Amino acid sequence: MNTAGHTDAHGLDLIPFRGVRYIPERVGSLAAVTSPPYDVVVRPDGLLHLESADPHNIVRLILPQATTPAARNQQAADTLHSWLAEGILAPDAEPSLYVYEQRSSDMLQRGIIGALRLSEAEDGVVLPHEDVMPHVVEDRAALMRATSANLEPLLLTYRTDGESGPTGAAPVVERTALREPLLSTTTEDGFHHRLWSVTDPAELAEIQSDLSRHQALIADGHHRWATNLRLRSEHPSPSAWDYGLVLLVDTARYPLRVRAIHRYLHRLPVADALAALGDSFRVRTVGGPLGHALDALGEAAAKGNAFVLAGDGAFHLVDQPSQGLLDRTIPGEYPAAWRTLDATVLHATLLDHVWRIPDTPDHIAYIHDTAATVEKAERDGGTAVLMHPVREEVVRDLAQQGVTMPRKSTSFGPKPATGLVLRDLSF
Structure with a gap:
């Protein structure tokens, strides 16, 4: 999106975190434990397919199945804690930002996963473009309260001029993608996923300094954003609840698809x-x-x-x-x-x-x-x-005017696979 109005002092504040990831040796395959975002898994047969793909599929955390909402959320919390105790999931040794790549036969997308400081809507740093439904926000908030975790990232876009100098987020992303990844897997939709960690203080500083000059558009995850804001308001600051899990993509370099x-x-x-x-x-x-x-x-x-x-x-x-x-x-x-x-x-x-x-x-x-x-x-x-589909420019222009569209007006993609990296707020 157009960042001409940003200020160096008040832009995106992305910090490293200790990502929680599946231990490959403890699951059938990384592809078998991933899922689309919770709101894309809408059909019971799709949910059953994911549950049966692997007993540790992430859908058991993001869409737990029980007779009451309270039981579902408790089940998700118990499952997360047991997987951590059993070594199915484990936190990385040190805080990182993560470079994430999705590649198909006709598309390449790279972005940065990190913990983003949550801003109030009036700050204009993160711009929503769709309305949300309160009951969905409450449902997601109850799940997050129970698990104390960000189980899947929001997809946010920011926009540079497409040119990059020797320093900044883009050069770090491209250099990192030449290294050996933490994980590599291909999901059944044909997308190949790779993930790298960035821990070098100089590279982290390059990314953070660059992003601090930009604002972002919520491409996917409006209900999760509203949920994060609600939960932040419930906890005294400073705390881990001041941040939410996001994937940031520079659409000047990697344009997203916009679907209906x-x-x-x-x-x-x-x-x-x-x-x-x-x-x-x-x-x-x-x-x-x-x-x-x-x-x-x-x-x-x-x-x-x-x-x-x-x-x-x-x-x-x-x-x-x-x-x-x-x-x-x-x-x-x-x-x-x-x-x-x-x-x-x-x-x-x-x-x-x-x-x-x-x-x-x-x-x-x-x-x-x-x-x-x-x-x-x-x-x-x-x-x-x-x-x-709505054109991305229309979405961006309305968001910059502070005007939200009817909910579920757009589907930006590709969406990040859920389950590759989680954020447990206790680490």
Whole structure:
């Protein structure tokens, strides 16, 4: 993101920590104990797949299974403590920042994992771009209270000019990536992961001095950020709770992908969804397969608000909303870039006004995988609402204006694999 407004005195404050990592000899494989972030593991079959991949899969900590929330959180705490006692997990010998690399056939991403001093929203050092749901924050906070650990990092982006001198974060990252890694593994999604520690005081100082001149955008982890802020407010400062676990990526050097997060409407059949639109939107049936429908969505979204509804065996392109309807349903006090977001139109116009669906888990599911969203709709009889991605520049510009988007408006990636390095607040 644009850092022209930062100041040397008040930027990112990233410090080393003693990372807690799996001992490779004690698990089947490092790949088998990792997981996507907790909010990406949305389907029961996905959770079961991870649980059965290895008895020590990290999902047993981030999504513990028990009959009550209190029991789940206690189970996660007990599991973490037992794995540490048994030597399944162990803290590194000295505090480190960690260089983390993700590589696929068509993408390379490198960033720095560390403990970031938590700033208040008004500080403008870390910029959120999406709203959060209080019940999710409370759920995550209860888990963190029980475990006293940061189990997975937030994904934050910062933006340099892409040029680097002989010192700074970028040169340290690139030099470190030439060394022998602490770990190397390939997960089933095809991404190859490598992790290195940075402990040299001079290199740590280079990274910290460079980052202190920047602000960051939350790319993934808004609920975890809000959770960190809440827990920090509950503990006297100074303490380990003043910091949270983050992965920082310079998107001038390593641009992230921005993908859409789709909606599944549990209780609204496609026929009812289409009937409620009346003549307030243009509706066209487009041919499959799914890729063709997404291409049509992309073409329509380039000209204005557009969505694809699915679940009845067909794909329905919904676009060209009535301007009068938009004027009546979208708050006028926000910037034009916010008022014209697809997510804004979906929530303020379609969900709130046309379909009258509350934004609660029993009515709406947020699903990252496009095909999985369609499959669920066709299997369960609801409506899949497929979205087109928002451009990163729009996200950044709104965040810098202090304007948050509707929650789950974007999916930045690739997301860091959960389970490669944890932060136990007792170390």
